[in-house]
Amino acid sequence: MVTTERPESRPLGDRVYDAIFHNYVWRSVFRSGYPNTPRNQMLAVATNVFLHLHPTRIHRTHVKITHTFCLGGLSFFLFLGLTITGVLLMFYYVPSVERAYEDMQRIQTDVRFGMLMRNLHRWMAHGMVLAVLMHMMRVFYTGAYKPPREFNWVVGVVLLVLTLLLSFTGYLLPWDELSLWAITVGTNMVGSAPILGEPNRFVLIGGFDVGASALIRFYTLHVVGLPLLAAVFMTVHFWRIRRDGGLARPL
Amino acid sequence: MVISTQAAAQSPAVRARSRRSREEELLVWPDLVFVEFISAVLFTLSFTLLSVLIDAPLQDRANPAHTPDPSKAPWYFLNLQELLLHMHPALAGVIVPTVALAALAAIPYFDRSLEHQGEWLATPRAWTMTAIGAVVGTVGTILLILWDGQKHVVLWARLTGHDVAEWPAKLNWLRNARSIQNNIAWPESWRHIPLGSKVLRTDLLGLPKVDLDVNLPAVLVEQVIPVSFMVGLPLLLSLVLWRLGIAKTRRDHMIVQFSGFIAVFLTLTISGTFFRGSGMELFWFWDVKPAVS
Numbered sequence: 001m002v003t004t005e006r007p008e009s010r011p012l013g014d015r016v017y018d019a020i021f022h023n024y025v026w027r028s029v030f031r032s033g034y035p036n037t038p039r040n041q042m043l044a045v046a047t048n049v050f051l052h053l054h055p056t057r058i059h060r061t062h063v064k065i066t067h068t069f070c071l072g073g074l075s076f077f078l079f080l081g082l083t084i085t086g087v088l089l090m091f092y093y094v095p096s097v098e099r100a101y102e103d104m105q106r107i108q109t110d111v112r113f114g115m116l117m118r119n120l121h122r123w124m125a126h127g128m129v130l131a132v133l134m135h136m137m138r139v140f141y142t143g144a145y146k147p148p149r150e151f152n153w154v155v156g157v158v159l160l161v162l163t164l165l166l167s168f169t170g171y172l173l174p175w176d177e178l179s180l181w182a183i184t185v186g187t188n189m190v191g192s193a194p195i196l197g198e199p200n201r202f203v204l205i206g207g208f209d210v211g212a213s214a215l216i217r218f219y220t221l222h223v224v225g226l227p228l229l230a231a232v233f234m235t236v237h238f239w240r241i242r243r244d245g246g247l248a249r250p251l
Numbered sequence: 252m253v254i255s256t257q258a259a260a261q262s263p264a265v266r267a268r269s270r271r272s273r274e275e276e277l278l279v280w281p282d283l284v285f286v287e288f289i290s291a292v293l294f295t296l297s298f299t300l301l302s303v304l305i306d307a308p309l310q311d312r313a314n315p316a317h318t319p320d321p322s323k324a325p326w327y328f329l330n331l332q333e334l335l336l337h338m339h340p341a342l343a344g345v346i347v348p349t350v351a352l353a354a355l356a357a358i359p360y361f362d363r364s365l366e367h368q369g370e371w372l373a374t375p376r377a378w379t380m381t382a383i384g385a386v387v388g389t390v391g392t393i394l395l396i397l398w399d400g401q402k403h404v405v406l407w408a409r410l411t412g413h414d415v416a417e418w419p420a421k422l423n424w425l426r427n428a429r430s431i432q433n434n435i436a437w438p439e440s441w442r443h444i445p446l447g448s449k450v451l452r453t454d455l456l457g458l459p460k461v462d463l464d465v466n467l468p469a470v471l472v473e474q475v476i477p478v479s480f481m482v483g484l485p486l487l488l489s490l491v492l493w494r495l496g497i498a499k500t501r502r503d504h505m506i507v508q509f510s511g512f513i514a515v516f517l518t519l520t521i522s523g524t525f526f527r528g529s530g531m532e533l534f535w536f537w538d539v540k541p542a543v544s
Contacts (some may be wrong), residue, residue, distance in 0.1 A: 058277055074294065176312060
């Protein structure tokens, strides 16, 4: 008696799954399989340009929230959030003395979700200054600046300065009383430096008073110059964390 | 978990290796990526909620002819603006922040010990050092601000039932820093010491000539006294802690100095933000009124 085995018909779910995830096009985008095995999980991280900021494995203490409070990651997350909301605000904002303030009012009243975008941008900016300061304190109190991470601490100090400058240049853009006088007070401090103060202040605000040239200079620095510079330093910062073997841990 | 044969190993090298063993490690996908995703969602939600509830301020259109009183910088520069009230603007606005940032960046080059990294306040005495730095920094800054605001005169008047104006004329130079310049009979010649344009050769850099006419009492009050406080007091603190045997290692001194710096930074920021009202005078924060233009 010979029994022939009938090929089992596969459930519909499996066939749909195969059709979606096991075809030529999908494979051309995601080269590793679904990350449900350790091998594929490591490949998912290592073969993805965004995820490969991470190593594939990490020490278990570093996943504990209280070890870092996510502060460095939070700073980066806020930078990304500020970039997105900032680009949306740029669609409606013209940095000229005639239009800036009216554009701000339009963003708040006429633009759909404009107020929300502006609020998000403002609160995330304050949040980023706080997050960067607290990240610095976390790194100090966990002794994470020690060799071989000395220079990455220096890069971090540069990023702190860039964060403050980004926030400061953004402060002028609404062109209301708060902006004008905050920037006047702030740039007067620069002007008080011995010998080079006045020339530096002149270059920074493009004149003797905070006016039209200061607005366009601060705008350009705020939306292009400083973010690019910050991105370069962040690249170095993250790269060096990886090269130095991830977060510091006890010997 | 560390397996038992490794835990039993005696040599430090083996112990170090066992800690780094694969057993102690997790896969980034899913364990870290998941945490990152959840925190990104949480922070997006909470910032959205905050933005729905509280609107960013937009005041009247900028008007260069109107100066609001007080006019303040953004909050993270109010520490510098607070300093500005007590010393020469060049010192407060440029030199102090530059030196502070340079000193901050230099921390890892002074403290190079490898022990106890990657753990919160793990060196022995770390908590003590943090507490000492924080307390001395906060109290010292508050006392200095109160002294320069002549609040000890007010206190004396309250305690003795006198009027503030009755402060003994002999002690007028103790009113605040500026009174050292104004209320001491300095020789008149000290107020104008002509050094000419030969000392600072700014013309070599293509800049306008600087005719130096030194006002010695002013230099004393605006530069020498603040610098000696800002450099001397932290050094004195470290010296005392070292002589008393409380601070023993470089890391101890670093923690004291860093904690002190953070405390001073926060105290100055809080003072500049909440306790400075009209004319940047000191007020209780419930008496500080919004700026009038």
